[in-house]
Amino acid sequence: MTFKEKLGHAQKRNNSLLCIGLDTDISKIPRSLKGHKNPQQEFNRQIIEATKDLACAYKLNLAFYESAGEQGYETIHETLGCIPAEIITIADGKRGDIGNTAEQYAKIIFDDWKFDAATVSPYMGKDSIDPFIKSEDHCAFILALTSNPGSRDFQYLEVNGRPLYEHVTAKAAGWNLQNNIGLVVGATHPEELKRVRAMVPGMPLLIPGIGTQKGDLDATVQYGCDKTGYLALINVSRGIIFASAGDDFGAKARESAVKIQNEINTIRGKYFG
Amino acid sequence: MTFKEKLGHAQKRNNSLLCIGLDTDISKIPRSLKGHKNPQQEFNRQIIEATKDLACAYKLNLAFYESAGEQGYETIHETLGCIPAEIITIADGKRGDIGNTAEQYAKIIFDDWKFDAATVSPYMGKDSIDPFIKSEDHCAFILALTSNPGSRDFQYLEVNGRPLYEHVTAKAAGWNLQNNIGLVVGATHPEELKRVRAMVPGMPLLIPGIGTQKGDLDATVQYGCDKTGYLALINVSRGIIFASAGDDFGAKARESAVKIQNEINTIRGKYFG
Numbered sequence: 001m002t003f004k005e006k007l008g009h010a011q012k013r014n015n016s017l018l019c020i021g022l023d024t025d026i027s028k029i030p031r032s033l034k035g036h037k038n039p040q041q042e043f044n045r046q047i048i049e050a051t052k053d054l055a056c057a058y059k060l061n062l063a064f065y066e067s068a069g070e071q072g073y074e075t076i077h078e079t080l081g082c083i084p085a086e087i088i089t090i091a092d093g094k095r096g097d098i099g100n101t102a103e104q105y106a107k108i109i110f111d112d113w114k115f116d117a118a119t120v121s122p123y124m125g126k127d128s129i130d131p132f133i134k135s136e137d138h139c140a141f142i143l144a145l146t147s148n149p150g151s152r153d154f155q156y157l158e159v160n161g162r163p164l165y166e167h168v169t170a171k172a173a174g175w176n177l178q179n180n181i182g183l184v185v186g187a188t189h190p191e192e193l194k195r196v197r198a199m200v201p202g203m204p205l206l207i208p209g210i211g212t213q214k215g216d217l218d219a220t221v222q223y224g225c226d227k228t229g230y231l232a233l234i235n236v237s238r239g240i241i242f243a244s245a246g247d248d249f250g251a252k253a254r255e256s257a258v259k260i261q262n263e264i265n266t267i268r269g270k271y272f273g
Numbered sequence: 274m275t276f277k278e279k280l281g282h283a284q285k286r287n288n289s290l291l292c293i294g295l296d297t298d299i300s301k302i303p304r305s306l307k308g309h310k311n312p313q314q315e316f317n318r319q320i321i322e323a324t325k326d327l328a329c330a331y332k333l334n335l336a337f338y339e340s341a342g343e344q345g346y347e348t349i350h351e352t353l354g355c356i357p358a359e360i361i362t363i364a365d366g367k368r369g370d371i372g373n374t375a376e377q378y379a380k381i382i383f384d385d386w387k388f389d390a391a392t393v394s395p396y397m398g399k400d401s402i403d404p405f406i407k408s409e410d411h412c413a414f415i416l417a418l419t420s421n422p423g424s425r426d427f428q429y430l431e432v433n434g435r436p437l438y439e440h441v442t443a444k445a446a447g448w449n450l451q452n453n454i455g456l457v458v459g460a461t462h463p464e465e466l467k468r469v470r471a472m473v474p475g476m477p478l479l480i481p482g483i484g485t486q487k488g489d490l491d492a493t494v495q496y497g498c499d500k501t502g503y504l505a506l507i508n509v510s511r512g513i514i515f516a517s518a519g520d521d522f523g524a525k526a527r528e529s530a531v532k533i534q535n536e537i538n539t540i541r542g543k544y545f546g
Contacts, residue, residue: 125423
């Protein structure tokens with residue numbers, strides 16, 4: 001099944017545009033899990049168990065597994081094993097390197113861990129992205145306009161009357177011969193999201209910045225979706241997985257995910273009927 | 274000791290601008306090491322043993338250790354343990370992510386593994402780089418103009434009459450309050466290297482692209498060095514570590530490193546007296 005088919009099925013099956021970000025910072029895991037053989041993995045297992053009918057995707061921020069040392073590699077394997085096969089999995093590493101190195105990163109992410117998708121940085125250009133778009137079953141989400149304050153430093157620089165992130169968007173559209181490229185656009189920039197969506201009407205958009213980063217959910221849903229109300233993956237990480245610091249973290253994560261899923265679907269109803 | 278002091282000492286001590294890239298692709302390691310408990314680590318140990326008086330720095334390309342799975346994390350630790358304390362160590366991961374994630378990457382690289390420096394991607398701006406420049410003992414080499422073909426896709430886009438990589442250079446110079454930022458500029462672009470060096474006369478430049486990628490060594494030394502013939506780190510990876518695919522890989526790596534070091538120093542003599 002191609003990535004886009006799998007995404008379509010996942011979004012319809014769970015009636016959800018919600019992507020849950022497993023940014024599992026070990027220092028924030030409830031104390032009661034500390035005695036577990038692998039607290040990070042057990043935390044993820046319980047979060048997934050509590051939310052797997054509510055999300056279209058899970059995104060693993062690789063930094064939080066690398067920082068766990070040797071065990072982190074195995075945690076990624078085991079966490080992916082807990083995610084239902086029909087749900088999209090995204091490796092969020094924002095990798096970008098010359099061809100032979102990018103191939104190594106793609107191999108780890110797609111062949112070893114078996115993620116469906118990966119985030120990649122555009123700065124080094126096409127040969128840094130090619131290894132991630134070899135198969136239509138795998139998607140590369142290219143950073144276009146990110147949600148952080150530093151997005152102002154370069155991404156808005158004007159090139160021929162258009163901001164750099166629109167050049168990235170246009171290039172990405174040109175490279176999308178296998179229909180397996182997506183873009184990352186932060187929810188903290190709703191007007192720009194609208195422009196990007198207009199440029200790439202059929203591309204999946206991974207949208208971080210809701211929750212802790214205070215992006216605008218109404219505009220995100222309105223502008224991030226395609227014409228039929230799909231193809232936006234709205235990511236929430238800390239706002240769900242660390243909704244409670246106590247032993248009720250699974251139940252509270254579920255409460256938070258239900259709330260956000262409902263908010264998203266209410267807004268979808270308003271704009272997409 | 275600050276990063277720049279350590280770099281100065283290392284370059285003078287070994288009379289070398291050579292940075293050896295440990296892009297240790299497991300599939301290219303000589304057969305005779307395959308029976309070893311950790312072939313990748315043993316390969317690195319022997320390469321370092323054979324070349325440690327010839328280099329000012331070793332650069333570990335993190336992709337090749339991540340792709341080794343769990344063992345890769347330990348291999349990085351052990352490889353760093355083989356490098357003499359006075360030689361610079363660089364984690365080449367080209368990371369770039371929002372603040373709290375970038376902090377995780379910086380923690381792994383500087384606190385856990387204890388590298389001296391890291392390569393970082395500029396696309397996400399200042400808050401993605403800040404965690405890497407907290408201490409003057411650590412250096413962040415920001416990608417400016419990379420050596421690969423894809424460098425043409427975005428890095429040359431003209432912004433206010435100047436290419437994007439010069440904007441990155443100018444921003445990096447402005448952020449360099451602790452004298453601990455460097456830039457990556459590919460040897461495949463000698464004229465551009467000259468311009469970057471003129472913009473940042475006192476900044477370390479990490480210069481890949483000699484060897485397999487066929488950059489121009491004469492121009493790299495002439496334009497990459499500061500006025501006194503230092504501060505360029507000229508990286509060679511595959512051309513040294515895979516100089517032989519046989520059991521003589523250590524001796525051949527040494528031969529290759531001696532040859533390149535001599536070539537660099539002959540050119541330095543010509544331009545810097």
